[in-house]
Amino acid sequence: MDEWLLRIISTAGYAGVAALMFIENVIPAIPSELILPFAGYLAARGELNLVGVIASGSAGSAAGATVWFYLGRAWGSAGMHRFVERHGRWLLLDIEDVTRAEDWFNRHKRRATFFGRLMPGVRSLISVPAGVAKMPTPVFLLFTIAGTVLWTAALTIAGYLLADAYEKIRDVVGPIGTILFVGVVLLLIVRYVRRQRKTV
Numbered sequence: 001m002d003e004w005l006l007r008i009i010s011t012a013g014y015a016g017v018a019a020l021m022f023i024e025n026v027i028p029a030i031p032s033e034l035i036l037p038f039a040g041y042l043a044a045r046g047e048l049n050l051v052g053v054i055a056s057g058s059a060g061s062a063a064g065a066t067v068w069f070y071l072g073r074a075w076g077s078a079g080m081h082r083f084v085e086r087h088g089r090w091l092l093l094d095i096e097d098v099t100r101a102e103d104w105f106n107r108h109k110r111r112a113t114f115f116g117r118l119m120p121g122v123r124s125l126i127s128v129p130a131g132v133a134k135m136p137t138p139v140f141l142l143f144t145i146a147g148t149v150l151w152t153a154a155l156t157i158a159g160y161l162l163a164d165a166y167e168k169i170r171d172v173v174g175p176i177g178t179i180l181f182v183g184v185v186l187l188l189i190v191r192y193v194r195r196q197r198k199t200v
Helices: 002-026 032-044 050-091 095-108 110-118 127-132 137-161 163-168 170-199
Strands: none
Touching: 002 032, 002 050, 032 050, 032 137, 032 163, 050 095, 050 127, 050 137, 095 110, 095 127, 110 127, 110 137, 127 137, 137 163
């Protein structure tokens, strides 16, 4: 699995990093915890530039977050709930995901837009209640980009610094990465089946 992901990033470069991070924010297919460390590893090998990876990853991630922000602003809370009830299974989302993000935002207000970007499971959908609350776009972008850059830089630099260790244990990490990826896929399938049952 690691070779497959490395090949995509290596071939597509910064555009590939941005696209993967955009998709990760809209649909939780491949988590950023896998994408960014591998991109950092390629930067350590000299195939990519570390700053370029952070910039492209942050841009793709922020763009994905902005999609949810404008959907929340356009549809409101009730509209988002209806959308997720009808179509959430295709995006691997359910009402609990939206409610969790709304509760976090209601507790922390504007700060949630920053800190939520640092929390797996909340980071994508925290943009929805920000849009519902009609947070000013410049304020939303400021908090979102700040949190996104911090998250992206941390994971990318971790991959960069651990590149030598990865080279030494590559034969072990490969199978582990595959197992983790299969686990994520199975989890997504289980979530999809559960959502299908709820709609029956």
